[in-house]
Amino acid sequence: MMLSPSDLLVPKPLFGTYVNVKRNWQRITRRALKEGTWKNVLEDMDYLTLEERPEDILINHPARFRGPGEFWQMCVVHDLIISMKLEPPENHTSRICALNWDGLRYPWFVLSAFCSQGAGLPAGEAERKRFALHALPIVMEWWDCFCLLDERFRHAVGRGWPNWAFFLGDLLVSAGLSHDFCRPVILVPPKAAGQMIRNWMEDGVIPGLK
Numbered sequence: 001m002m003l004s005p006s007d008l009l010v011p012k013p014l015f016g017t018y019v020n021v022k023r024n025w026q027r028i029t030r031r032a033l034k035e036g037t038w039k040n041v042l043e044d045m046d047y048l049t050l051e052e053r054p055e056d057i058l059i060n061h062p063a064r065f066r067g068p069g070e071f072w073q074m075c076v077v078h079d080l081i082i083s084m085k086l087e088p089p090e091n092h093t094s095r096i097c098a099l100n101w102d103g104l105r106y107p108w109f110v111l112s113a114f115c116s117q118g119a120g121l122p123a124g125e126a127e128r129k130r131f132a133l134h135a136l137p138i139v140m141e142w143w144d145c146f147c148l149l150d151e152r153f154r155h156a157v158g159r160g161w162p163n164w165a166f167f168l169g170d171l172l173v174s175a176g177l178s179h180d181f182c183r184p185v186i187l188v189p190p191k192a193a194g195q196m197i198r199n200w201m202e203d204g205v206i207p208g209l210k
Contacts, residue, residue: 007145015048030086060115075115077112078112101134119167133206140201169182
């Protein structure tokens with residue numbers, strides 16, 4: 001079954017101006033980091049589909065490129081996970097990892113990872129590989145939906161693919177593929193890139209993938 005933007009529910013607080021979204025999402029992130037899960041902060045949250053608000057989905061812009069207006073500020077999710085510091089500091093990395101693992105249950109969180117060039121797991125090689133092997137099938141489940149959104153992904157340097165390829169590249173490399181082997185993925189349109197990765201998954205090119 002092909003999933004579409006009407007199937008993807010996104011927390012309403014992630015839509016708006018950058019300043020307002022960041023301020024509102026800080027409280028949500030702080031609690032989620034403390035608890036190691038998104039579950040409790042999402043219980044009473046309102047959601048929108050990406051068709052209800054057809055505005056651009058912003059990839060993290062440097063401050064000088066953040067113009068006025070309301071958009072999907074998806075990059076805020078991972079930007080805040082990375083930057084927010086909690087006490088005691090020695091538990092910060094494990095909290096980030098827990099929140100990333102938990103987030104894979106939510107398609108909006110997977111989408112947000114494609115909007116932040118800092119998204120990824122701050123862990124050792126073995127744990128990053130385990131995360132990537134778990135995340136790749138989830139990403140591919142929603143890939144056709146993401147492709148339909150291609151022209152809505154906007155970065156300071158341009159619009160559309162491959163500006164939103166960073167997280168995918170990180171997963172492929174973490175899963176055990178070399179940068180050179182993965183390079184053809186960003187040289188073709190996103191739908192063809194997805195088919196290329198699906199072929200690798202089916203052919204056993206990505207070791208350890210179930």
